[in-house]
Amino acid sequence: MDTDKHPLAENALGGFLRARRAQLRPDDAGLPTSGRRRVPGLRREEVATLAGVSTDYYMRLEQGRERHPSRQVLEAVAKALRLDEDAVAHLYRVATPTTRRTRRAPRIERVGPHLRQLLDTCSDTPAFVLGNSMDILAGNQLAAALFAGFRSCDNLLRMTFLDPAAHAFHRDWDRAAASCVAALRRAAGIDPDDPRLIEIVGELSMKSADFRALWARHDVRGKTREAKLFHHPEVGDLELHYEAFTVNSAPGQQVIVYQAEAGSTSADALALLGSLTALPTPQRALFAGPD
Template identity: 45%
Template sequence: MRGRERVESVRRSTRASELGAFLRSRRTLLRPGEVGLPAEGARRTSGLRREEMARLAGVSEGYYVRLEQGRAPHPSPSVLGALARALRLSDAERDHLFALAEEVRPESGPEVLASGARRMLELLAPPTAAYVIDRRSDVLVWNDSAAALFGHLVDGPRRPNNVRYVFTDPRAKELFVDWADIASDSVAHLRAAAGHRPDDPELNALVAELHEASPEFRRLWPTRELRRKVSGRKELNHPTAGRMSLDYEVLHAPQAPGQRLVAYTAPPGTPSHSALGGYPSRCGK
Protein backbone atom coordinates (compact mmCIF):
# COMPACT_ATOMS: atom_id res chain seq x y z
CA MET A 1 0.00 0.00 0.00
CA ARG A 2 1.41 3.36 -1.03
CA GLY A 3 1.82 6.19 1.45
CA ARG A 4 -1.21 8.22 0.35
CA GLU A 5 -3.45 5.16 0.33
CA ARG A 6 -2.19 4.19 3.79
CA VAL A 7 -3.00 7.65 5.15
CA GLU A 8 -6.48 7.49 3.62
CA SER A 9 -7.06 4.05 5.12
CA VAL A 10 -6.06 5.28 8.57
CA ARG A 11 -8.31 8.31 8.19
CA ARG A 12 -11.32 6.17 7.30
CA SER A 13 -10.58 3.77 10.14
CA THR A 14 -10.35 6.65 12.64
CA ARG A 15 -13.71 8.01 11.55
CA ALA A 16 -15.35 4.58 11.63
CA SER A 17 -14.03 3.86 15.12
CA GLU A 18 -15.20 7.20 16.49
CA LEU A 19 -18.61 6.78 14.87
CA GLY A 20 -18.95 3.37 16.49
CA ALA A 21 -17.92 4.69 19.88
CA PHE A 22 -20.45 7.52 19.60
CA LEU A 23 -23.28 5.13 18.69
CA ARG A 24 -22.36 2.91 21.62
CA SER A 25 -22.25 5.82 24.06
CA ARG A 26 -25.72 6.99 23.04
CA ARG A 27 -27.25 3.50 22.96
CA THR A 28 -26.21 2.86 26.56
CA LEU A 29 -27.95 6.06 27.67
CA LEU A 30 -31.37 4.99 26.38
CA ARG A 31 -33.78 3.07 28.59
CA PRO A 32 -36.22 0.56 27.09
CA GLY A 33 -39.21 2.48 28.39
CA GLU A 34 -38.08 5.62 26.57
CA VAL A 35 -38.46 3.92 23.20
CA GLY A 36 -41.53 1.81 23.96
CA LEU A 37 -39.74 -1.45 24.74
CA PRO A 38 -40.51 -3.61 27.77
CA ALA A 39 -37.71 -3.79 30.32
CA GLU A 40 -37.67 -7.58 30.51
CA GLY A 41 -34.88 -9.77 31.83
CA ALA A 42 -31.60 -8.94 33.46
CA ARG A 43 -29.30 -6.57 31.55
CA ARG A 44 -25.56 -6.88 31.91
CA THR A 45 -25.04 -3.28 30.84
CA SER A 46 -27.12 -0.13 30.99
CA GLY A 47 -29.21 1.05 28.09
CA LEU A 48 -30.56 -0.80 25.08
CA ARG A 49 -29.19 -4.02 23.70
CA ARG A 50 -27.61 -3.97 20.26
CA GLU A 51 -30.36 -6.12 18.78
CA GLU A 52 -32.97 -3.70 20.14
CA MET A 53 -31.13 -0.76 18.64
CA ALA A 54 -30.87 -2.49 15.27
CA ARG A 55 -34.58 -3.27 15.27
CA LEU A 56 -35.52 0.31 16.10
CA ALA A 57 -33.29 1.66 13.32
CA GLY A 58 -34.49 -0.89 10.75
CA VAL A 59 -31.07 -2.42 10.08
CA SER A 60 -29.78 -5.92 10.62
CA GLU A 61 -28.24 -6.75 13.96
CA GLY A 62 -25.02 -7.88 12.29
CA TYR A 63 -24.66 -4.59 10.42
CA TYR A 64 -25.31 -2.56 13.56
CA VAL A 65 -22.75 -4.58 15.52
CA ARG A 66 -20.18 -3.92 12.79
CA LEU A 67 -21.02 -0.21 12.89
CA GLU A 68 -20.23 -0.06 16.61
CA GLN A 69 -17.06 -2.03 16.01
CA GLY A 70 -15.95 0.35 13.25
CA ARG A 71 -16.01 -2.43 10.65
CA ALA A 72 -19.14 -1.63 8.63
CA PRO A 73 -19.23 -0.02 5.17
CA HIS A 74 -19.85 3.71 5.06
CA PRO A 75 -23.46 4.23 6.23
CA SER A 76 -25.83 5.99 3.87
CA PRO A 77 -27.64 9.22 4.83
CA SER A 78 -30.89 7.27 5.19
CA VAL A 79 -29.27 4.83 7.64
CA LEU A 80 -27.74 7.71 9.59
CA GLY A 81 -31.13 9.39 9.78
CA ALA A 82 -32.73 6.20 11.02
CA LEU A 83 -30.05 5.79 13.66
CA ALA A 84 -30.46 9.40 14.79
CA ARG A 85 -34.22 8.95 15.18
CA ALA A 86 -33.87 5.64 16.99
CA LEU A 87 -31.29 7.06 19.37
CA ARG A 88 -33.43 10.16 20.05
CA LEU A 89 -30.47 12.38 19.19
CA SER A 90 -30.57 16.12 19.72
CA ASP A 91 -29.85 18.43 16.78
CA ALA A 92 -26.24 18.81 17.92
CA GLU A 93 -25.82 15.04 18.32
CA ARG A 94 -27.40 14.41 14.92
CA ASP A 95 -24.99 16.87 13.29
CA HIS A 96 -22.12 15.15 15.09
CA LEU A 97 -23.20 11.72 13.82
CA PHE A 98 -23.40 12.94 10.21
CA ALA A 99 -20.08 14.74 10.52
CA LEU A 100 -18.39 11.56 11.70
CA ALA A 101 -19.74 9.65 8.71
CA GLU A 102 -18.79 12.21 6.03
CA GLU A 103 -15.62 12.02 4.00
CA VAL A 104 -14.19 15.45 4.79
CA ARG A 105 -10.55 16.20 4.24
CA PRO A 106 -9.06 17.45 7.52
CA GLU A 107 -7.59 20.92 7.74
CA SER A 108 -3.84 21.11 8.13
CA GLY A 109 -1.75 23.65 9.93
CA PRO A 110 -2.90 26.58 12.04
CA GLU A 111 -6.28 28.00 11.15
CA VAL A 112 -6.19 31.37 9.41
CA LEU A 113 -8.42 34.08 10.81
CA ALA A 114 -11.06 35.04 8.26
CA SER A 115 -11.34 38.72 7.42
CA GLY A 116 -15.08 38.55 8.10
CA ALA A 117 -14.47 37.28 11.63
CA ARG A 118 -12.08 40.15 12.38
CA ARG A 119 -14.57 42.63 10.95
CA MET A 120 -17.30 41.28 13.23
CA LEU A 121 -15.05 41.90 16.21
CA GLU A 122 -14.19 45.44 15.14
CA LEU A 123 -17.86 46.37 14.72
CA LEU A 124 -18.76 45.62 18.33
CA ALA A 125 -19.45 48.68 20.45
CA PRO A 126 -17.58 49.19 23.72
CA PRO A 127 -17.54 47.89 26.38
CA THR A 128 -18.33 44.50 24.81
CA ALA A 129 -15.62 41.89 25.45
CA ALA A 130 -15.20 39.52 22.52
CA TYR A 131 -12.94 37.02 20.84
CA VAL A 132 -12.97 34.62 17.87
CA ILE A 133 -12.32 30.91 18.33
CA ASP A 134 -11.87 28.05 15.89
CA ARG A 135 -13.05 24.44 16.08
CA ARG A 136 -10.24 23.47 18.47
CA SER A 137 -11.12 26.37 20.82
CA ASP A 138 -7.92 28.18 19.87
CA VAL A 139 -8.49 31.92 20.32
CA LEU A 140 -7.53 33.62 17.06
CA VAL A 141 -8.13 37.27 17.93
CA TRP A 142 -9.62 39.30 20.79
CA ASN A 143 -10.22 42.84 21.99
CA ASP A 144 -8.75 44.48 25.07
CA SER A 145 -11.90 44.00 27.16
CA ALA A 146 -11.63 40.25 26.59
CA ALA A 147 -7.94 40.32 27.48
CA ALA A 148 -8.78 42.06 30.74
CA LEU A 149 -11.39 39.42 31.59
CA PHE A 150 -9.39 36.36 30.56
CA GLY A 151 -5.71 36.62 31.43
CA HIS A 152 -4.69 33.56 29.43
CA LEU A 153 -5.23 35.47 26.20
CA VAL A 154 -2.11 37.58 26.64
CA ASP A 155 0.32 35.88 28.99
CA GLY A 156 1.20 32.58 27.33
CA PRO A 157 4.01 31.62 24.96
CA ARG A 158 1.65 29.95 22.46
CA ARG A 159 -1.73 30.62 20.91
CA PRO A 160 -4.31 30.65 23.72
CA ASN A 161 -6.82 27.80 23.88
CA ASN A 162 -9.98 28.06 25.97
CA VAL A 163 -10.27 24.37 26.83
CA ARG A 164 -6.64 24.19 27.95
CA TYR A 165 -7.29 27.28 30.08
CA VAL A 166 -10.38 25.79 31.74
CA PHE A 167 -8.71 22.51 32.67
CA THR A 168 -5.09 23.43 33.35
CA ASP A 169 -5.01 27.05 34.57
CA PRO A 170 -5.89 27.49 38.29
CA ARG A 171 -7.20 30.97 37.49
CA ALA A 172 -10.11 29.45 35.57
CA LYS A 173 -11.59 27.78 38.66
CA GLU A 174 -11.29 31.06 40.52
CA LEU A 175 -12.83 33.10 37.69
CA PHE A 176 -15.82 30.95 36.71
CA VAL A 177 -18.35 30.67 39.52
CA ASP A 178 -20.01 27.72 37.76
CA TRP A 179 -16.73 26.10 36.72
CA ALA A 180 -18.19 22.57 36.45
CA ASP A 181 -20.75 23.71 33.88
CA ILE A 182 -18.10 25.66 31.96
CA ALA A 183 -15.90 22.55 31.92
CA SER A 184 -18.72 20.39 30.55
CA ASP A 185 -19.48 22.95 27.84
CA SER A 186 -15.81 23.11 26.88
CA VAL A 187 -15.54 19.35 26.47
CA ALA A 188 -18.80 19.21 24.52
CA HIS A 189 -17.49 21.83 22.09
CA LEU A 190 -14.22 19.96 21.63
CA ARG A 191 -16.08 16.68 21.13
CA ALA A 192 -18.14 18.28 18.36
CA ALA A 193 -14.92 19.45 16.73
CA ALA A 194 -13.61 15.89 16.87
CA GLY A 195 -16.70 14.80 14.96
CA HIS A 196 -15.82 17.11 12.08
CA ARG A 197 -12.09 16.39 12.18
CA PRO A 198 -11.47 13.16 14.14
CA ASP A 199 -8.10 12.73 12.44
CA ASP A 200 -6.90 16.31 13.00
CA PRO A 201 -3.41 15.84 14.51
CA GLU A 202 -3.47 19.16 16.38
CA LEU A 203 -6.85 18.36 17.92
CA ASN A 204 -5.72 14.88 18.90
CA ALA A 205 -2.55 16.31 20.45
CA LEU A 206 -4.64 18.72 22.51
CA VAL A 207 -6.92 15.92 23.72
CA ALA A 208 -3.90 13.80 24.67
CA GLU A 209 -2.37 16.74 26.54
CA LEU A 210 -5.57 17.36 28.50
CA HIS A 211 -5.96 13.66 29.28
CA GLU A 212 -2.52 13.74 30.84
CA ALA A 213 -3.02 17.00 32.72
CA SER A 214 -6.58 16.89 34.03
CA PRO A 215 -8.54 14.17 35.87
CA GLU A 216 -11.73 16.17 35.25
CA PHE A 217 -11.10 16.12 31.50
CA ARG A 218 -10.41 12.37 31.59
CA ARG A 219 -13.77 11.86 33.30
CA LEU A 220 -15.78 14.05 30.92
CA TRP A 221 -14.25 13.17 27.54
CA PRO A 222 -15.59 9.57 27.28
CA THR A 223 -19.21 10.72 27.89
CA ARG A 224 -19.35 12.13 24.35
CA GLU A 225 -21.84 14.73 25.47
CA LEU A 226 -22.69 17.41 22.94
CA ARG A 227 -24.22 20.82 23.58
CA ARG A 228 -25.10 23.67 21.31
CA LYS A 229 -25.24 26.96 23.17
CA VAL A 230 -25.62 30.20 21.26
CA SER A 231 -26.43 32.44 24.22
CA GLY A 232 -26.52 32.41 27.99
CA ARG A 233 -25.12 34.01 31.11
CA LYS A 234 -21.87 33.46 32.96
CA GLU A 235 -21.03 34.45 36.50
CA LEU A 236 -17.44 35.59 36.94
CA ASN A 237 -15.47 36.34 40.08
CA HIS A 238 -12.88 38.64 38.54
CA PRO A 239 -9.71 39.23 40.58
CA THR A 240 -9.90 43.04 40.21
CA ALA A 241 -13.45 43.85 39.05
CA GLY A 242 -15.13 41.47 41.49
CA ARG A 243 -18.34 39.57 40.87
CA MET A 244 -19.69 40.08 37.35
CA SER A 245 -22.79 38.71 35.63
CA LEU A 246 -22.29 38.74 31.86
CA ASP A 247 -24.59 37.72 29.01
CA TYR A 248 -22.92 36.08 26.04
CA GLU A 249 -23.81 35.48 22.40
CA VAL A 250 -22.11 33.12 19.97
CA LEU A 251 -22.14 34.04 16.27
CA HIS A 252 -20.75 32.05 13.36
CA ALA A 253 -18.25 34.03 11.34
CA PRO A 254 -19.16 34.60 7.68
CA GLN A 255 -17.14 32.66 5.13
CA ALA A 256 -15.20 30.91 7.90
CA PRO A 257 -16.55 27.42 8.71
CA GLY A 258 -15.76 26.57 12.31
CA GLN A 259 -14.85 30.09 13.41
CA ARG A 260 -17.17 31.72 15.95
CA LEU A 261 -17.31 35.08 17.62
CA VAL A 262 -18.15 35.04 21.34
CA ALA A 263 -19.26 38.38 22.81
CA TYR A 264 -19.85 39.23 26.48
CA THR A 265 -22.05 42.16 27.52
CA ALA A 266 -24.00 43.44 30.52
CA PRO A 267 -27.10 45.67 30.71
CA PRO A 268 -26.24 49.39 30.84
CA GLY A 269 -26.39 50.84 34.31
CA THR A 270 -25.40 47.64 36.08
CA PRO A 271 -22.16 47.20 38.05
CA SER A 272 -21.03 44.57 35.54
CA HIS A 273 -21.47 47.04 32.64
CA SER A 274 -19.51 49.67 34.54
CA ALA A 275 -16.70 47.18 35.17
CA LEU A 276 -16.52 46.31 31.47
CA GLY A 277 -16.55 49.99 30.60
CA GLY A 278 -13.28 50.46 32.42
CA TYR A 279 -11.45 48.57 29.65
CA PRO A 280 -10.70 50.00 26.19
CA SER A 281 -12.03 47.90 23.34
CA ARG A 282 -9.19 48.26 20.93
CA CYS A 283 -8.67 45.11 18.87
CA GLY A 284 -5.49 43.30 19.93
CA LYS A 285 -3.73 39.99 19.49
Protein backbone atom coordinates in the same frame (compact mmCIF):
# COMPACT_ATOMS: atom_id res chain seq x y z
CA MET B 1 3.52 12.97 14.40
CA ASP B 2 2.26 9.70 12.93
CA THR B 3 -1.25 10.68 11.90
CA ASP B 4 -2.36 7.06 11.89
CA LYS B 5 -1.75 7.09 15.67
CA HIS B 6 -3.29 10.45 16.51
CA PRO B 7 -5.99 10.56 19.23
CA LEU B 8 -8.81 11.02 16.71
CA ALA B 9 -7.82 7.98 14.62
CA GLU B 10 -10.65 5.90 15.98
CA ASN B 11 -13.84 4.23 14.89
CA ALA B 12 -15.65 7.56 15.26
CA LEU B 13 -19.08 6.21 14.34
CA GLY B 14 -18.81 3.24 16.68
CA GLY B 15 -17.52 5.33 19.56
CA PHE B 16 -20.33 7.81 19.12
CA LEU B 17 -23.05 5.14 18.95
CA ARG B 18 -21.74 3.27 22.00
CA ALA B 19 -21.53 6.46 24.05
CA ARG B 20 -25.03 7.62 23.12
CA ARG B 21 -26.47 4.14 23.74
CA ALA B 22 -24.87 4.01 27.20
CA GLN B 23 -26.50 7.32 28.16
CA LEU B 24 -30.05 6.42 27.12
CA ARG B 25 -32.07 4.69 29.82
CA PRO B 26 -34.59 1.99 28.84
CA ASP B 27 -37.53 3.98 30.21
CA ASP B 28 -36.42 6.95 28.07
CA ALA B 29 -37.03 4.75 25.05
CA GLY B 30 -40.28 3.25 26.37
CA LEU B 31 -38.70 -0.12 27.12
CA PRO B 32 -39.40 -2.29 30.20
CA THR B 33 -36.78 -2.15 32.95
CA SER B 34 -37.58 -5.30 34.91
CA GLY B 35 -34.75 -7.63 35.82
CA ARG B 36 -31.06 -7.05 36.42
CA ARG B 37 -29.22 -5.25 33.61
CA ARG B 38 -25.49 -5.60 32.98
CA VAL B 39 -25.23 -2.24 31.19
CA PRO B 40 -26.53 1.16 32.40
CA GLY B 41 -27.96 2.16 29.03
CA LEU B 42 -29.57 0.31 26.14
CA ARG B 43 -28.34 -2.99 24.82
CA ARG B 44 -27.31 -3.29 21.18
CA GLU B 45 -30.29 -5.50 20.39
CA GLU B 46 -32.64 -2.93 21.92
CA VAL B 47 -31.30 -0.14 19.74
CA ALA B 48 -31.51 -2.44 16.72
CA THR B 49 -35.15 -3.23 17.46
CA LEU B 50 -36.03 0.43 17.94
CA ALA B 51 -34.28 1.30 14.68
CA GLY B 52 -35.84 -1.55 12.73
CA VAL B 53 -32.55 -3.22 11.76
CA SER B 54 -31.04 -6.56 12.64
CA THR B 55 -28.84 -6.86 15.72
CA ASP B 56 -26.01 -8.15 13.53
CA TYR B 57 -26.23 -5.09 11.26
CA TYR B 58 -26.27 -2.67 14.17
CA MET B 59 -23.31 -4.50 15.73
CA ARG B 60 -21.39 -4.04 12.46
CA LEU B 61 -22.12 -0.30 12.67
CA GLU B 62 -20.64 -0.05 16.15
CA GLN B 63 -17.64 -2.18 15.22
CA GLY B 64 -16.87 -0.10 12.14
CA ARG B 65 -17.44 -3.02 9.76
CA GLU B 66 -20.43 -1.39 8.04
CA ARG B 67 -18.97 1.69 6.34
CA HIS B 68 -21.81 2.68 4.02
CA PRO B 69 -25.04 2.93 6.04
CA SER B 70 -27.92 4.49 4.15
CA ARG B 71 -29.46 7.77 5.19
CA GLN B 72 -32.66 5.88 6.03
CA VAL B 73 -30.74 3.66 8.48
CA LEU B 74 -28.98 6.64 10.05
CA GLU B 75 -32.31 8.43 10.48
CA ALA B 76 -33.77 5.35 12.19
CA VAL B 77 -30.77 5.00 14.51
CA ALA B 78 -30.87 8.71 15.35
CA LYS B 79 -34.54 8.41 16.26
CA ALA B 80 -33.89 5.29 18.36
CA LEU B 81 -31.13 7.06 20.30
CA ARG B 82 -33.19 10.25 20.75
CA LEU B 83 -30.47 12.39 19.19
CA ASP B 84 -30.92 16.15 19.07
CA GLU B 85 -30.17 18.31 16.02
CA ASP B 86 -26.45 18.77 16.74
CA ALA B 87 -25.98 15.06 17.45
CA VAL B 88 -27.83 14.03 14.27
CA ALA B 89 -25.61 16.29 12.16
CA HIS B 90 -22.54 14.77 13.86
CA LEU B 91 -23.85 11.24 13.20
CA TYR B 92 -24.08 11.94 9.47
CA ARG B 93 -20.57 13.41 9.41
CA VAL B 94 -18.83 10.52 11.18
CA ALA B 95 -20.80 7.94 9.17
CA THR B 96 -19.55 9.37 5.86
CA PRO B 97 -16.51 7.49 4.52
CA THR B 98 -13.37 9.60 4.27
CA THR B 99 -10.08 9.13 2.50
CA ARG B 100 -7.07 7.74 4.30
CA ARG B 101 -5.48 10.20 6.71
CA THR B 102 -2.25 11.74 5.50
CA ARG B 103 0.27 14.02 7.16
CA ARG B 104 -0.91 17.62 6.97
CA ALA B 105 0.99 20.77 7.80
CA PRO B 106 -0.47 22.84 10.65
CA ARG B 107 -2.62 25.72 9.46
CA ILE B 108 -1.91 29.05 11.14
CA GLU B 109 -5.19 30.79 11.87
CA ARG B 110 -5.08 34.56 11.57
CA VAL B 111 -7.61 37.27 12.26
CA GLY B 112 -8.05 39.84 9.52
CA PRO B 113 -7.53 43.56 10.24
CA HIS B 114 -11.18 44.45 9.63
CA LEU B 115 -12.33 41.84 12.12
CA ARG B 116 -9.84 43.15 14.69
CA GLN B 117 -11.23 46.63 14.12
CA LEU B 118 -14.75 45.32 14.65
CA LEU B 119 -13.73 43.78 17.99
CA ASP B 120 -12.36 47.12 19.16
CA THR B 121 -15.62 48.89 18.34
CA CYS B 122 -17.39 46.63 20.86
CA SER B 123 -15.87 48.62 23.70
CA ASP B 124 -18.62 48.04 26.27
CA THR B 125 -18.86 44.25 25.98
CA PRO B 126 -16.28 41.41 25.84
CA ALA B 127 -15.73 40.11 22.32
CA PHE B 128 -13.14 37.68 20.97
CA VAL B 129 -12.45 35.35 18.06
CA LEU B 130 -12.29 31.58 18.50
CA GLY B 131 -10.45 29.33 16.09
CA ASN B 132 -11.47 25.86 14.98
CA SER B 133 -9.82 24.21 18.01
CA MET B 134 -11.07 26.89 20.41
CA ASP B 135 -7.88 28.92 20.37
CA ILE B 136 -8.54 32.55 21.33
CA LEU B 137 -7.07 34.30 18.31
CA ALA B 138 -7.88 37.91 19.18
CA GLY B 139 -10.01 39.89 21.58
CA ASN B 140 -10.92 43.38 22.67
CA GLN B 141 -9.80 45.13 25.83
CA LEU B 142 -12.81 44.11 27.91
CA ALA B 143 -12.39 40.43 26.96
CA ALA B 144 -8.78 40.65 28.12
CA ALA B 145 -9.98 42.16 31.40
CA LEU B 146 -12.59 39.43 31.84
CA PHE B 147 -9.98 36.66 31.48
CA ALA B 148 -7.20 38.52 33.32
CA GLY B 149 -7.10 35.94 36.16
CA PHE B 150 -5.85 33.19 33.85
CA ARG B 151 -2.17 32.54 33.29
CA SER B 152 -2.64 32.71 29.53
CA CYS B 153 -5.60 33.43 27.27
CA ASP B 154 -4.59 30.96 24.59
CA ASN B 155 -7.25 28.24 24.30
CA LEU B 156 -10.60 27.86 26.05
CA LEU B 157 -10.08 24.13 26.62
CA ARG B 158 -6.63 24.57 28.13
CA MET B 159 -7.86 27.44 30.29
CA THR B 160 -10.84 25.42 31.54
CA PHE B 161 -9.05 22.15 32.30
CA LEU B 162 -5.44 23.09 33.04
CA ASP B 163 -5.54 26.51 34.71
CA PRO B 164 -6.26 26.53 38.48
CA ALA B 165 -8.15 29.81 38.05
CA ALA B 166 -10.93 28.10 36.09
CA HIS B 167 -12.85 26.60 39.01
CA ALA B 168 -13.13 29.97 40.76
CA PHE B 169 -13.89 31.82 37.53
CA HIS B 170 -16.68 29.50 36.35
CA ARG B 171 -19.46 29.45 38.94
CA ASP B 172 -20.78 26.29 37.23
CA TRP B 173 -17.52 24.68 36.16
CA ASP B 174 -19.09 21.32 35.30
CA ARG B 175 -21.46 22.93 32.82
CA ALA B 176 -18.77 25.13 31.29
CA ALA B 177 -16.40 22.19 30.90
CA ALA B 178 -19.04 19.96 29.30
CA SER B 179 -20.00 22.74 26.87
CA CYS B 180 -16.38 23.26 25.77
CA VAL B 181 -15.76 19.56 25.19
CA ALA B 182 -19.03 19.13 23.27
CA ALA B 183 -18.03 22.01 20.98
CA LEU B 184 -14.59 20.46 20.42
CA ARG B 185 -16.17 17.08 19.65
CA ARG B 186 -18.30 18.78 16.99
CA ALA B 187 -15.16 20.32 15.46
CA ALA B 188 -13.50 16.89 15.46
CA GLY B 189 -16.41 15.46 13.51
CA ILE B 190 -16.05 18.18 10.87
CA ASP B 191 -12.26 17.97 10.47
CA PRO B 192 -10.70 15.04 12.38
CA ASP B 193 -7.33 15.60 10.68
CA ASP B 194 -6.80 19.17 11.90
CA PRO B 195 -3.26 19.05 13.42
CA ARG B 196 -4.03 21.70 16.05
CA LEU B 197 -7.19 19.89 17.16
CA ILE B 198 -5.23 16.64 17.39
CA GLU B 199 -2.63 18.40 19.52
CA ILE B 200 -5.23 19.84 21.92
CA VAL B 201 -7.08 16.53 22.35
CA GLY B 202 -3.81 14.68 22.91
CA GLU B 203 -2.49 17.15 25.48
CA LEU B 204 -5.72 17.32 27.47
CA SER B 205 -6.21 13.56 27.34
CA MET B 206 -2.81 13.13 28.99
CA LYS B 207 -3.13 15.92 31.54
CA SER B 208 -6.79 15.96 32.63
CA ALA B 209 -8.91 13.06 33.87
CA ASP B 210 -11.96 15.36 33.76
CA PHE B 211 -11.37 16.00 30.07
CA ARG B 212 -10.93 12.28 29.34
CA ALA B 213 -14.24 11.46 31.03
CA LEU B 214 -16.16 14.16 29.13
CA TRP B 215 -14.47 13.34 25.82
CA ALA B 216 -15.54 9.69 26.20
CA ARG B 217 -19.19 10.78 26.41
CA HIS B 218 -19.18 11.92 22.76
CA ASP B 219 -21.52 14.82 23.54
CA VAL B 220 -21.84 17.19 20.57
CA ARG B 221 -22.95 20.78 20.69
CA GLY B 222 -22.32 23.86 18.59
CA LYS B 223 -21.76 27.27 20.17
CA THR B 224 -24.79 29.46 19.53
CA ARG B 225 -26.14 31.20 22.61
CA GLU B 226 -26.09 30.42 26.31
CA ALA B 227 -25.92 32.06 29.74
CA LYS B 228 -22.49 32.02 31.37
CA LEU B 229 -21.98 32.39 35.12
CA PHE B 230 -18.62 33.89 36.06
CA HIS B 231 -16.92 35.17 39.18
CA HIS B 232 -14.34 37.87 38.52
CA PRO B 233 -11.77 38.54 41.27
CA GLU B 234 -12.23 42.32 40.96
CA VAL B 235 -15.93 42.88 40.24
CA GLY B 236 -17.59 39.73 41.62
CA ASP B 237 -20.36 37.66 40.06
CA LEU B 238 -21.36 38.10 36.43
CA GLU B 239 -24.16 36.54 34.43
CA LEU B 240 -23.44 37.08 30.76
CA HIS B 241 -25.24 35.82 27.68
CA TYR B 242 -23.20 35.09 24.60
CA GLU B 243 -23.86 34.96 20.89
CA ALA B 244 -21.60 33.14 18.44
CA PHE B 245 -21.23 34.34 14.86
CA THR B 246 -19.42 32.44 12.12
CA VAL B 247 -16.78 34.31 10.09
CA ASN B 248 -17.56 33.64 6.43
CA SER B 249 -14.16 34.90 5.29
CA ALA B 250 -12.36 32.49 7.66
CA PRO B 251 -14.10 29.08 7.87
CA GLY B 252 -13.88 27.60 11.36
CA GLN B 253 -13.57 30.95 13.13
CA GLN B 254 -16.31 32.38 15.32
CA VAL B 255 -16.83 35.75 16.94
CA ILE B 256 -18.06 35.36 20.53
CA VAL B 257 -19.79 38.34 22.13
CA TYR B 258 -20.75 38.40 25.82
CA GLN B 259 -23.54 40.73 26.94
CA ALA B 260 -25.14 41.57 30.27
CA GLU B 261 -28.84 42.27 30.53
CA ALA B 262 -29.47 46.00 30.53
CA GLY B 263 -29.95 47.47 34.00
CA SER B 264 -28.76 44.31 35.76
CA THR B 265 -26.12 44.03 38.46
CA SER B 266 -24.00 42.20 35.90
CA ALA B 267 -24.20 45.20 33.57
CA ASP B 268 -23.00 47.43 36.41
CA ALA B 269 -20.17 45.00 37.22
CA LEU B 270 -19.14 44.84 33.56
CA ALA B 271 -19.07 48.64 33.34
CA LEU B 272 -16.97 48.76 36.50
CA LEU B 273 -14.56 46.21 35.03
CA GLY B 274 -14.19 48.36 31.95
CA SER B 275 -13.40 51.43 34.01
CA LEU B 276 -10.91 49.58 36.21
CA THR B 277 -8.96 48.19 33.28
CA ALA B 278 -8.99 51.16 30.90
CA LEU B 279 -5.45 51.34 29.55
CA PRO B 280 -3.88 53.47 26.80
CA THR B 281 -2.50 50.43 24.95
CA PRO B 282 -4.39 47.55 23.26
CA GLN B 283 -4.75 44.27 25.14
CA ARG B 284 -4.47 41.92 22.17
CA ALA B 285 -1.07 40.66 23.35
CA LEU B 286 -2.78 38.86 26.23
CA PHE B 287 -4.44 36.52 23.74
CA ALA B 288 -1.64 34.11 22.98
CA GLY B 289 -3.40 31.79 20.58
CA PRO B 290 -1.62 28.62 19.37
CA ASP B 291 2.16 28.37 19.57
